[in-house]
Structure formats: structure tokens, C-alpha cells
Amino acid sequence: MRELVLTIGNKNYSSWSLRPYLALAATGAPFREEVIPLSRPDSKAAILAVNPAGKVPVLRDGDLVIWDSLAICEYLAEQFPAAGLWPADAAERARARAISAEMHSGFAALRENMPMDIRARKPGRGHTPAALADAARVLAIWRGCRARAQGGPFLFGRFSIADAMYAPVTTRFVTYGVELDEVGRAYVDAVAALPAMQAWVAAAAQEPWTIEY
Numbered sequence: 726m727r728e729l730v731l732t733i734g735n736k737n738y739s740s741w742s743l744r745p746y747l748a749l750a751a752t753g754a755p756f757r758e759e760v761i762p763l764s765r766p767d768s769k770a771a772i773l774a775v776n777p778a779g780k781v782p783v784l785r786d787g788d789l790v791i792w793d794s795l796a797i798c799e800y801l802a803e804q805f806p807a808a809g810l811w812p813a814d815a816a817e818r819a820r821a822r823a824i825s826a827e828m829h830s831g832f833a834a835l836r837e838n839m840p841m842d843i844r845a846r847k848p849g850r851g852h853t854p855a856a857l858a859d860a861a862r863v864l865a866i867w868r869g870c871r872a873r874a875q876g877g878p879f880l881f882g883r884f885s886i887a888d889a890m891y892a893p894v895t896t897r898f899v900t901y902g903v904e905l906d907e908v909g910r911a912y913v914d915a916v917a918a919l920p921a922m923q924a925w926v927a928a929a930a931q932e933p934w935t936i937e938y
Contacts, residue, residue: 728756728757728787729755729757729784730784731757731758731782731785732759732772733746733759735929737932738841739841740896740897741780742782743892744797745782745784745801747884747919747921747922748810750921750924751921761775765934775790776790778792780793782794794829795825795826810885810886817873821880824866824880828890828891828894832862832863834853835860835894838851838853838855839901841896842938845900847900847902848901848902860903867908868906868908871911871912878911895916895917
């Protein structure tokens with residue numbers, strides 16, 4: 726019987742782990758989670774035991790090992806086409822891939838100055854000019870997508886990989902008190918209402934591990 730296993734870091738801190746988790750949850754396929762706490766003396770060895778690249782998240786599908794959040798999401802879109810993880814329209818699909826790739830490779834200042842910390846509330850912290858410029862770009866992306874979206878509250882209407890890629894940013898904006906426009910607030914609320922997101926946040930609240938930033 727096929728078994729999908731997703732190895733992730735701490736749910737409170739691992740933004741890269743959250744992304745494929747949401748995509749995998751959206752497929753409806755059963756899967757098993759394994760959590761490797763990060764920033765501990767044995768973390769590196771534990772990760773290397775499941776991924777020679779030494780990083781999480783990792784998806785194992787039988788003998789196949791896939792790492793990198795976006796690569797995992799792409800694999801899930803191919804394996805579970807009925808889930809509609811990319812928009813059906815070719816132009817919208819291209820846009821969704823473009824903004825997902827931008828999130829995957831960009832926004833370094835936002836990541837550095839406002840790391841994901843779901844449990845915390847640190848309003849005003851990390852509001853460097855570069856980080857706020859990144860936040861402004863994210864909000865502009867959301868406004869552009871939502872102006873065209875139909876059929877749901879997400880970036881392309883229904884939930885897609887693009888939403889999985891931006892979901893950790895919604896938590897950062899809450900944690901660090903980033904000012905949101907009406908579109909941004911509605912989108913943050915829509916992501917927060919996802920059952921999979923609620924399950925992730927609830928589990929993050931119960932984790933015993935703490936990483937100091």
C-alpha cells in the first residue's frame with residue numbers, strides 16, 4: 726500500500742515545512758508526519774538520516790525521496806491532478822507559478838527580519854526598510870491576484886500551491902503586526918480559516934521546543 730511520509734521541522738518555526746503540508750492536505754491523500762525539531766544538537770544527523778541534502782521538508786513516496794518545498798508541491802500536483810493544485814487556466818497557472826517562484830527565491834529581508842514564529846506576538850519588531858519593502862511587494866501581489874480571482878477567497882479563487890507558498894507570510898504579518906490593507910486582511914483571514922492551517926497552528930501551540938531569534 727502506498728504510504729506518503731512528510732518529514733518536517735518544528736511547526737511553530739518551519740515556514741518551508743508548512744508549504745508542502747498545506748498542499749498535501751489539499752490533495753485529501755492520507756499521509757504520515759514526522760517532526761524533527763530544529764536547532765538541536767542532534768537535528769542535523771536526524772535530517773541526514775532521511776535526506777542526504779540535509780534539509781527539511783522531505784516527502785517520501787515509497788523509495789522516492791523529494792526535498793525542497795516547491796518541488797514537493799509540484800510532485801503533488803502531478804500525482805493528484807484532481808486536487809487542482811494549480812489553476813486550470815494556462816495564463817493563471819503561469820501567474821501562479823511565477824509568484825510561487827518569486828516567494829521561493831526572494832524576500833530575503835522579510836525572512837531574515839521577521840522569521841516565522843506563530844506563537845509569538847512581536848508588533849513592530851523587524852520593521853526594517855528592506856523588510857517592509859518586501860511586505861509591500863507581497864501585498865501588491867495579493868491585490869493583483871485577488872482583483873482577477875473568481876470562485877473563492879484565495880489568490881486564484883480556489884486554494885492552490887500559490888496559497889501554500891504565501892501562507893507562512895500571513896503568519897509573519899500577524900506576529901510582527903504588519904499593517905494590512907482590506908485585501909490583505911481578508912486574505913490572511915481566509916488562510917487562517919483553512920482546516921489544515923488551523924490544525925498546524927494548534928499543533929504549533931503545543932510544541933515544547935523554543936528557538937530564540
